[in-house]
Amino acid sequence: MRKAVVLLSGGLDSATVLALAVSEGYACHALSVDYGQRHRIELEAAVRVARALGAAEHKTVRIDLTAFGGSALTDANIAVPTRGVQKDGIPVTYVPARNTIMLSLALAWAEVLGAQDLFFGANAVDYSGYPDCRPEYMRAFERMANLATKAAVEGSRLTLHTPIIALSKAQIIELGIKLGVDYRLTVSCYQADAQGRACGVCDSCRLRRAGFDAAGVADPTRYSTAPASGG
Amino acid sequence: MRKAVVLLSGGLDSATVLALAVSEGYACHALSVDYGQRHRIELEAAVRVARALGAAEHKTVRIDLTAFGGSALTDANIAVPTRGVQKDGIPVTYVPARNTIMLSLALAWAEVLGAQDLFFGANAVDYSGYPDCRPEYMRAFERMANLATKAAVEGSRLTLHTPIIALSKAQIIELGIKLGVDYRLTVSCYQADAQGRACGVCDSCRLRRAGFDAAGVADPTRYSTAPASGG
Numbered sequence: 286m287r288k289a290v291v292l293l294s295g296g297l298d299s300a301t302v303l304a305l306a307v308s309e310g311y312a313c314h315a316l317s318v319d320y321g322q323r324h325r326i327e328l329e330a331a332v333r334v335a336r337a338l339g340a341a342e343h344k345t346v347r348i349d350l351t352a353f354g355g356s357a358l359t360d361a362n363i364a365v366p367t368r369g370v371q372k373d374g375i376p377v378t379y380v381p382a383r384n385t386i387m388l389s390l391a392l393a394w395a396e397v398l399g400a401q402d403l404f405f406g407a408n409a410v411d412y413s414g415y416p417d418c419r420p421e422y423m424r425a426f427e428r429m430a431n432l433a434t435k436a437a438v439e440g441s442r443l444t445l446h447t448p449i450i451a452l453s454k455a456q457i458i459e460l461g462i463k464l465g466v467d468y469r470l471t472v473s474c475y476q477a478d479a480q481g482r483a484c485g486v487c488d489s490c491r492l493r494r495a496g497f498d499a500a501g502v503a504d505p506t507r508y509s510t511a512p513a514s515g516g
Numbered sequence: 517m518r519k520a521v522v523l524l525s526g527g528l529d530s531a532t533v534l535a536l537a538v539s540e541g542y543a544c545h546a547l548s549v550d551y552g553q554r555h556r557i558e559l560e561a562a563v564r565v566a567r568a569l570g571a572a573e574h575k576t577v578r579i580d581l582t583a584f585g586g587s588a589l590t591d592a593n594i595a596v597p598t599r600g601v602q603k604d605g606i607p608v609t610y611v612p613a614r615n616t617i618m619l620s621l622a623l624a625w626a627e628v629l630g631a632q633d634l635f636f637g638a639n640a641v642d643y644s645g646y647p648d649c650r651p652e653y654m655r656a657f658e659r660m661a662n663l664a665t666k667a668a669v670e671g672s673r674l675t676l677h678t679p680i681i682a683l684s685k686a687q688i689i690e691l692g693i694k695l696g697v698d699y700r701l702t703v704s705c706y707q708a709d710a711q712g713r714a715c716g717v718c719d720s721c722r723l724r725r726a727g728f729d730a731a732g733v734a735d736p737t738r739y740s741t742a743p744a745s746g747g
Contacts, residue, residue, distance in 0.1 A: 348579040348621075355628035375666045382624035385664045389620045390579075393613035397586035416669045425660035432653040433616045435606045 286312040288400035289446075290391045293317050293343070295330030296473045297493055298449060299406035301461035303338050305448055306404045308464055313404075315340040316394055318387045320380070321351035322358050323365070326481045330472040337470055346390055356380040358475060365475045367486040375414045376488060378475060384417035388426055388445070395443065396434045403430075404446045410453050411492045423447050454496025462502060469505040482509040517543040519631035520677075521622045524548050524574070526561030527704045528724055529680060530637035532692035534569050536679055537635045539695055544635075546571040547625055549618045551611070552582035553589050554596065557712045561703040568701055577621055587611040589706060596706045598717040606645045607719060609706060615648035619657055619676070626674065627665045634661075635677045641684050642723045654678050685727025693733060700736040713740040 289311035293299045306313050317331040328345055335343035354360035357377040366377065384407065391403050407418040416422060427445040431437045449457050461468065473493045474483035483490050485508045497504035520542035524530045537544050548562040559576055566574035585591035588608040597608065615638065622634050638649040647653060658676040662668045680688050692699065704724045705714035714721050716739045728735035 344583055346580060346583050349577065350624065352575055352577050353625045353628045355624075375669065379666055380624075381627035381666070382620055382664060385620040385623060385660070386617070389613055389617040392616060393581065393586075393611075394584045396612035397584045416666055417664045419663070422660070422663040425656070425663045429616070429653070429656035429660045432650070432656045433613060433648045435610055435612070435647055438606065438647045 286310070287402065288312045288314060288341075288398050289402040289404055290314050290316055290395045290398065290400050291340070291404040292387055292391055292406065293331045293335060293340075294406070295327035295334060295471060296489075297461070297468060297471045297496075298408055298457060300334045300338065300466050300468070300471045301457050301464070302404050302406035302448060303334065303340060304461060304464040304466045306446070307339050311402060312341040313339075314394065314398060314400065315343040316391050317343070317345040318390060319345050319347040320359065320383065320386070321349045324358070324472065324475050324477050326477045326479065327472045330470060330481060333470045337467060344394070348386065348390075350380060350383065350386070353381065365487050367484070370488045370491050375416065378488060379415055382417070384422075385426065388430075392430050392433065392443070396436045399436070399441075401441055402444050402446060404448070407447050407450055408452065408457070409450050418450070420447070420450060423450070453499070454492055455499035458496050458500040458502055462500075469507070473506075478509050480507075482507045484509060517541070518633065519543045519545060519572075519629050520633040520635055521545050521547055521626045521629065521631050522571070522635040523618055523622055523637065524562045524566060524571075525637070526558035526565060526702060527720075528692070528699060528702045528727075529639055529688060531565045531569065531697050531699070531702045532688050532695070533635050533637035533680060534565065534571060535692060535695035535697045537677070538570050542633060543572040544570075545625065545629055545631065546574040547622050548574070548576040549621060550576050550578040551590065551614065551617070552580050555589070555703065555706050555708050557708045557710065558703045561701060561712060564701045568698060575625070579617065579621075581611060581614065581617070584612065596718050598715065600722070606647065609719060610646055613648070615646075615653075616657065619661075623661050623664065623674070627667045630667070630672075632672055633675050633677060635679070638678050638681055639683065639688070640681050649681070651678070651681060654681065684730070685723055686730035689727050689731040689733055693731075700738070704737075709740050711738075713738045715739075716741060
């Protein structure tokens, strides 16, 4: 059985990607990264999602990015925006080099496992402001990875799969529903409470809810308060 | 003053690179990575080296690569070779994706600091067996980094400096001596004891000692036992 490393945040996108990789027959080694994120509760969601979707194994690796700060997700002094999704520029929820760090960790594990496939739930539609969610970045990472490792030198080619990079949130949800993902298990909110209930007003909540609306699927998210209107 | 992030292991090579970056007028933000390495004592050496060479700041970030294993440096079940430097293939002291992970962390810090320069003491001569010490890997990392960040999208170009990549160990030592590096402060040994004394027989000790010999410089290294002969 072909092994794959799947980055799993505990959110909606990566749960869908894990379900897809499992459905394609990969033995999935799910990797979560505890980087000091505000929404640590997503890491508990990741444990449940990995189990529910049949991951072969799940690891959570800790790296303290609050040592650097520079993002609303890793710096307690920068607030999470709650007044509607930012239209221009790069959101303050962007975490410097986070995807590069997470992919590097996935690369390390893939090499140790002898896996030639990495799955990553990046999305360039809803998060078009994030530089490290763009297809050209993914291609550059893959190229670098294929020069970085002993496995690569020995002829084992690594493929970075980003199957939902060009899908809308509604399309991702439709795909996940087809694959049997239970989205109640996932947490997308940047400031979910200790019970995993979503705020309903941060960018991530707004995009998620609009996705369920557009897909015509009842939103199973547990909210701490009645969600605000608008997407 | 132009800021730079300098990866600092506590060993001979990175100390020389830090001295060089300081001499070129950079405000140097030194970064050490505690990845669960056997030779943790090098991290204490890094603190002393950063101070002695006038780094503007020094941080040690922790990431537990023993979670993945796969190297003599991160897996207690794989022994460090002590019978002479391996001539062919990739040494068991290679740590999967380590340089990619360390450079990614340096990239994150550089972005938060607004630094456009990264210094890395990789060397392709003595460690020609390490895939992630090769110039083509460095170019691919730099290219990826310039697609990865908000800073890059906003037009700030990052340069990855690898000033000693093509130097012999003797040339590195000659450069460091000229720059005033006190090599007694550095630890290169893969299995140094708790006092920082070197074993004298691992690959890293052998290469270091041969470098001092070739440079015609008295070896200031503190050994736990009389070093074995041969390089």
